[in-house]
Amino acid sequence: MISRILHRSMIVALGCTVFAAGAQAQLSAKPQQAEKQIKEKIQQVERDVDSIVKSMKEAKKARIDAPAPDFTLIDTEGKEHRLSDYIASGKVVVLEWFNPQCPYVREHYNAEGKGTSTTLEKEFAEHNVVWLRINSGSEKSRTSGKELNEQFRKEWKITGPVLLDPEGKVGMAYGAKVTPTMFVITTEGIIAYEGALDSDPSPSKTGEEIYVRSALKSVLAGETVEKKQTKAVGCSVKYAAKARPRG
Amino acid sequence: MVQTSFLLVTALLAAGVTGFEPEPDDGPRVTATLFAEHAVVQPGQTTWLAIRFEVQEGWHIYWPGQNDTGMSPILDWKLPKGWEIGRARWPAPSRHVSAGDMLDHVLEGSATVLFPVRVPKDATPGSGAMLFCAAEWLVCKQMCIAERDDLMYSLKVAGQFQPLPVARSRDLAEIAHARSLLPEPMPESGDPVSAALNEDGSLMIHAAPGVRLTFAPYEDSRAALDLLTSGTSETGELRVSFDPADERPIAGVITIEGNTGKARSFEYRHPPASSQELDGFTIQGNDPRPEEESP
Structure with missing residues (x-):
């Protein structure tokens, strides 16, 4: 709902700019014609957002530099989150495949809320970045379930939601094999980064380069991400036995 | 009653899957x-x-x-x-x-x-x-x-x-x-297993018919494609494809398992590595520990 409102207000703001520019250019033209042109411009802006959302809905499999497959998942508090709503409202989105009992995930959290993941989340929150953690473990897996994930969300002072994907559909669409696997999605709904959170492959220390930080900085500056893809290292995602990758 | 015991069995099975794990x-x-x-x-x-x-x-x-x-x-x-x-x-x-x-x-x-x-x-x-x-x-x-x-x-x-x-x-x-x-070196005789590169860059591995063959590439080998389906076979023949954009050498372990059930493994490398490369010695000394004591 909020995103819908934001979406509308953005269009209105853009519409005003178009109107100002249009009014200046159309001084000698007929008012009806100017109005028509402005309407077309507004529709174009609206269509852009719509076409972004459309391309995300059509995307079946995550690929670098391609639209991020849309999804709707419920978080540990029972709230619904739709990826394309965040994108439509102008957010950059970070996806983190999450399992609170995996040592490679635990490496990035602590009770002070000062782990790499939560620190980055806070650092970039003011820059319009939303952090969505996704647990694609099956219901039978001891690492899934809303109670356990909510418990760790609170313990580790995570700001954003932890989304539950017990059937593994979203995990499969994104080809997430290990936790953590990170994705950075631009306001255009495009996957700009996929891979590890940082450059160290062990679960005992954080690497010198935080790939996600570099990717976010580039995306926010409107630049191409230098390292678009890295190898995510971690625990296997505890998919349900029936989970199958999409072709 | 039937339903209750069914539920009980299900519950026990579920506990077996997750509950008793240390x-x-x-x-x-x-x-x-x-x-x-x-x-x-x-x-x-x-x-x-x-x-x-x-x-x-x-x-x-x-x-x-x-x-x-x-x-x-x-x-x-x-x-x-x-x-x-x-x-x-x-x-x-x-x-x-x-x-x-x-x-x-x-x-x-x-x-x-x-x-x-x-x-x-x-x-x-x-x-x-x-x-x-x-x-x-x-x-x-x-x-x-x-x-x-x-x-x-x-x-x-x-x-x-x-x-x-x-x-x-x-x-x-x-x-x-x-x-x-x-893993043993690849047998020069081709018995019990042989491997050769095809013109298309894929690796053909042959053993006696009916032998289970597996190819496991090392981490730093040229990336093999679709290993889930093409990394193993039970026909005595195995064809492994590689990423054509990857120019690293191919290196991995071929395992054969015949009717006797005893497995043997062999190391395959293309191009063949020199003994120096195989030994792979690296000298220590960047970060020495206080190890050498006086006699």
């Missing part, structure tokens, strides 16, 4: 032990070290191959200055497919990795040498646990009155056994 702080799932071929070494000599991983039943650690998940053990050696450590020799892995079509090459039960070590020519006779390895590994079952251990071994460089290397019989037996389990 908690992470129940103690280590893996014990790592360091062995050395010689207790007393000569300057300039090559000797062998081994690390044996004893993995609890049902759990696995990761072989250093092209895996979808996990991490192979990180073995960070600190040897005295000038000592050289060579390439790790791992036993053949087994394939482990988990939900979501994820393929890993893993080691289960007891698995020993061997390393050649070269003693510097100018090692001081009669001095002591401390070999140190910070080992870190991920062990998984239905969940994963990161474990680590610091392994140490104290060797002596032969002195004036003890000029010959001295083997340690218990360690020698362990190392000999581990060596017998390492």
Whole structure:
């Protein structure tokens, strides 16, 4: 709902700019014609957002530099989150495949809320970045379930939601094999980064380069991400036995 | 009533899947032990070290191959200055497919990795040498646990009155056994297995009809494609394709398993590696530890 409102207000703001520019250019033209042109411009802006959302809905499999497959998942508090709503409202989105009992995930959290993941989340929150953690473990897996994930969300002072994907559909669409696997999605709904959170492959220390930080900085500056893809290292995602990758 | 017992059975089965699994702080799932071929070494000599991983039943650690998940053990050696450590020799892995079509090459039960070590020519006779390895590994079952251990071994460089290397019989037996389990070189005769590259860059492996064949590429090998389906067959024939954009050498382990059930494994490399490359010695000394003691 909020995103819908934001979406509308953005269009209105853009519409005003178009109107100002249009009014200046159309001084000698007929008012009806100017109005028509402005309407077309507004529709174009609206269509852009719509076409972004459309391309995300059509995307079946995550690929670098391609639209991020849309999804709707419920978080540990029972709230619904739709990826394309965040994108439509102008957010950059970070996806983190999450399992609170995996040592490679635990490496990035602590009770002070000062782990790499939560620190980055806070650092970039003011820059319009939303952090969505996704647990694609099956219901039978001891690492899934809303109670356990909510418990760790609170313990580790995570700001954003932890989304539950017990059937593994979203995990499969994104080809997430290990936790953590990170994705950075631009306001255009495009996957700009996929891979590890940082450059160290062990679960005992954080690497010198935080790939996600570099990717976010580039995306926010409107630049191409230098390292678009890295190898995510971690625990296997505890998919349900029936989970199958999409072709 | 029928329904109740059905529910009970279901509940028990579910508990079997998840409920009885040990908690992470129940103690280590893996014990790592360091062995050395010689207790007393000569300057300039090559000797062998081994690390044996004893993995609890049902759990696995990761072989250093092209895996979808996990991490192979990180073995960070600190040897005295000038000592050289060579390439790790791992036993053949087994394939482990988990939900979501994820393929890993893993080691289960007891698995020993061997390393050649070269003693510097100018090692001081009669001095002591401390070999140190910070080992870190991920062990998984239905969940994963990161474990680590610091392994140490104290060797002596032969002195004036003890000029010959001295083997340690218990360690020698362990190392000999581990060596017998390492992948063999590819047989020149083509029996029991042969492998050749096709014009299209794929690898054709042949054994007797009906033999189960498996190819497991090393982590740093040219990337194999679709190993889940094309990494194993039961027809005595196996064709493995590789990423055409990847120019690294092909290196991996071919395992054959006939009707007798006894598996044999072979190391395949293309192009063939020189013995120097295979030994893979790297000299120590960037971060020396205070190991050389005065005689």
